[in-house]
Amino acid sequence: MRSERERLVRNIGIEHRRICADWQCFSDLAFDATERLLAELNWAREEVDALIVVTQSPDYITPATAIVLQDRLGMAKTTIAFDVNLGCSGYPFGLHILGSMIAAGALRKGIVLVGDKCATVKEPLFSDAGTATALEFDPNAAPMHFDLNSDGSGYKAIIQPVGGHREPFGLQHMVPFRDKDDEPWQWPGAFQLDGPAVLSFSTQQVPPSVNKLLDYAQTPKESVDYFVFHQANRMINETIRKKLGLQPEKVPTSLHDFGNTSGASLPVTMTVRIREALEVKRNRLLLSGFGIGLSWGTCLIDIEGAKFPTLIES
Template identity: 75%
Template sequence: MATSTLNNVRFAGMASCVPKRVVSNLTDCRPAIRAERERLVRNIGIETRRMAAEWQCFSDLAFDATEALLERLQWKREEIDALIVVTQSPDYPIPSTAIILQDRLGLPNSTIAFDVNLGCSAYPFGLHLLGSMVAAGGVKKGLLLVGDRSSTNESPIFSDAGTATALEFCPDAPPMHFDLNSDGSGYKAIILPVGGHREPIGIQHLVPFRDNEDEPWQRGTDLQLDGTAVLSFSTQRVPPAVESLLQYANVGKDDVDYFVFHQANRMINETIRRKLGLPVEKVPSTLHDFGNTSGASLPVTMTVRLNKELAGGRKQLLLSGFGIGLSWGSCLLEIDGACLPDLIES
């Protein structure tokens, strides 16, 4: 368990962008599997997802979110000292997407820009990374871009999104409390095994296959997910980690206005909520309409469900992301007077 507190860091604003294309898990599938999909939707709680156009990268969505946020904040681009991109969907294997976006956004050469490879737990880890740089005093204004392009026609779970969060140095800002954890022994639970140096792509990985005619076609280059292992990990590790963070910060559950969890699926999220004894009204969800947007799911949920509430005065939130790695992280923060534009569609 790695708990820590950051001071002098203000949550200045956040924007989220999703593709315009809406895909239905019920109607946009083969008729032969529609009954199965109806049962699946009841279990996972995801009816529609957002899917990027063929030409769209994650960075395009993140760019649009950043442009909207900078316009609303009225930040001068030459004032931005750091740009951190947390994604598993880079434009290219090399160079880093952050370097490309630094130039595309018109940020100065003095802006620190780099990528971090992390998925569903990305947001708390990214907040801590950028927040630490701001708290140290060297970075006065910084941007955190989080998201992925992970949707496919076959998978009923994943959606695409890009988000931008602005942090700035402020001596009067309330503290941010973090609890961040990793367990690499479970790395095979969510893995893309082909394409790295451990197993380079070969022609055999590109040949479609399926175990039986009722299952979708897949390739060796497709993501492999052990649903049982992920369910067990999420429901066993996340609730005690949340309790631990609250205890560390000396904050009671009743003092937290909203608990925002990574949007994994209905079964996982409902199990976590019930284990923690949280009322439904304090745990917003975007699963039904937006699916699992990977690392972007926390800011997307805040944007879609809470931006009006957060604009109305100081609110205390507990954010928790968990998944690939395996990794899980939570953040307890207060948001007051932040800029949160409505959801952007691109």
């Protein structure tokens, strides 16, 4: 058992994870994060013009979790609230959606909530996390650059096949099976992840996306202070880093201590690894999320004067 654990830590790079209590939902984590952020920013709740939730762990199939949280957080009825069904790639997409709405003049202040409840005791990869990020209109703000992509031909690589309208949950999905007598039991409706396909997709698509965005923004790699990638697993992240020729000190990671926190991994990594550096001076960051869909998004942003509340362990 010890050798198996050491092998897992060595190969996937994860030693510690976070798992919600049975009664907790992703929305509970997002609620706590938003409460802390509003207090830190000294924002009045009626000032929040938009609340965008990026998750694959909604409270209900319908209505949207964002609308439930809008009321729970005591925000105004004029607050725009909606969900985006994305996972590991979701943070750049959420920033782009909210940033575009602000840039269009539709609103001044908004919050993006990103994360998932996806951890299980048996599966050694995923962790539960919820994050809150606030954006505010500033006429002097530096531009944010994005490269967002989707490839639906690979949708089966990461999928929860049962429970939607295509294949509603039935009694047959409660009967375990196994292909061979010496193999572990499986559930027909279980979450499915094709590891080799995800490895190939991530290492082939992310480096070109990073280079494409840097070229578009006319930004050399050397001028980027930190490259923050979705915390998939050690093999994927190290392959991406080496393909891009990046030094380890410019690529912070939270994988060892927090596991794969889905779409929350980018803000989690910034908070627990480079928070102090980001609060002290202006920094240029390249953020890249990739996963379910298949989808991948990269953004280049300048951060100055941002507030990063300390991590909440709820």
